Amino acid sequence: MVTEQGPAGSIFRNEILAALPAKEIEALRPHLNRVTLISGQVLHEPDNPITDVFFVEAGVVSLTANTTDNGQVEVGLTGREGLVGVSVMLNPKPVSVHRAFIQVPGFANRMSSAVLQAAVMQSPVLRDRCLRCVEMIMVESSQVAACNARHNLPERMARWLLMVRDRLDSDNLPMTQEFLSVMLGVRRSGVSVTANTLQAAGLIRQSRGHFTIVDKAGLAAASCDCYRIIRQSQDRIFGMYDFVHSSVLHRTRSRDFASISSASLLKRAISYAL
Numbered sequence: 001m002v003t004e005q006g007p008a009g010s011i012f013r014n015e016i017l018a019a020l021p022a023k024e025i026e027a028l029r030p031h032l033n034r035v036t037l038i039s040g041q042v043l044h045e046p047d048n049p050i051t052d053v054f055f056v057e058a059g060v061v062s063l064t065a066n067t068t069d070n071g072q073v074e075v076g077l078t079g080r081e082g083l084v085g086v087s088v089m090l091n092p093k094p095v096s097v098h099r100a101f102i103q104v105p106g107f108a109n110r111m112s113s114a115v116l117q118a119a120v121m122q123s124p125v126l127r128d129r130c131l132r133c134v135e136m137i138m139v140e141s142s143q144v145a146a147c148n149a150r151h152n153l154p155e156r157m158a159r160w161l162l163m164v165r166d167r168l169d170s171d172n173l174p175m176t177q178e179f180l181s182v183m184l185g186v187r188r189s190g191v192s193v194t195a196n197t198l199q200a201a202g203l204i205r206q207s208r209g210h211f212t213i214v215d216k217a218g219l220a221a222a223s224c225d226c227y228r229i230i231r232q233s234q235d236r237i238f239g240m241y242d243f244v245h246s247s248v249l250h251r252t253r254s255r256d257f258a259s260i261s262s263a264s265l266l267k268r269a270i271s272y273a274l
Contacts, residue, residue, distance in 0.1 A: 011058065012055075012140060013080050013184050014055040014104075014109065015080060015081045015129075015238070016129045016130065017055050019125060020125055021125065024123050024125065032109040033110045033111075035107060036105075037059045037106045038260070039105045040102060042099065042100070043102070044085060044098070046096055046099055049097060050088055050113050052111065052113060054084040054085060054109070055110075056082065056083075056108045056109050057080055057108055059079070059102060059104045059106020060078070060079050060102075060104040061103060062077060062183065065070060065079065065098060066097060071134070072099060072147065073184075074144070075098065075182040076098070077140070077164065078133075079166075080167070081238065083133045086130070089091055089120070092117070094113060094258075103179075104168060134155075136225075136237050139230070139237070140233075143230050148184075148185065153190055155224035155226075156184055158198065158220070159223040159227040160183065161204065162213075162216070162227050165213055165216070166231070171216070173210065173212070173213070175211060177206075197218070203222060
């Protein structure tokens with residue numbers, strides 16, 4: 001169960017919420033509840049209805065696909081750049097495709113799916129940003145699937161460590177070899193050998209429950225091209241946002257809303273959803 005902390009804070013690190021105009025974020029604020037994310041905690045299970053979505057403020061959420069032998073393999077990651085529960089953007093009665101659980105602890109702002117679905121109908125900026133998250137997850141999951149099928153374990157581990165590092169903005173990654181073996185879908189012994197190889201090359205340092213990236217550039221060179229492809233896709237998908245954001249606001253201001261502000265429309269749509 002997710003631990004409630006109370007109302008959302010005044011400053012947002014989540015890039016979706018931080019990008020919203022001030023009036024729109026104020027309209028959403030009463031519907032955002034700050035929650036603590038605990039390591040291993042499950043937010044969504046496959047084939048279960050998505051009743052709430054999570055705007056990650058700190059920490060990392062893993063998205064995994066289940067296998068018939070009760071195993072699981074990671075197919076994507078979400079940090080403060082995105083949203084957990086993107087199926088809400090595609091289906092009026094959303095069901096989780098992946099298992100979403102906390103890889104690195106932190107906190108998030110939770111919102112009901114119904115409120116988000118109503119809000120995106122009235123906010124071009126929120127809708128655009130959430131749809132970009134959907135696109136990013138599609139790109140990431142397909143590239144990770146290709147990586148898992150075609151590349152060797154040292155390349156995959158290097159790619160994975162870099163992806164986590166990008167979402168934490170830190171070289172210190174709190175995780176165990178056992179957890180890493182589950183995420184990569186390999187035996188722990190394979191992870192141990194590979195981690196020792198990367199450490200001997202001076203790229204990482206291991207300690208109990210932690211990996212530290214010592215040489216980011218060297219680790220990127222040891223990774224397969226999948227890391228570069230995913231990063232370039234992320235820059236393309238989110239990097240153009242400032243231009244789109246300003247264009248959307250310009251078009252919105254030029255329309256005649258009969259003196260009704262977008263924030264008022266947003267509040268009205270949310271009230272209908274509740």
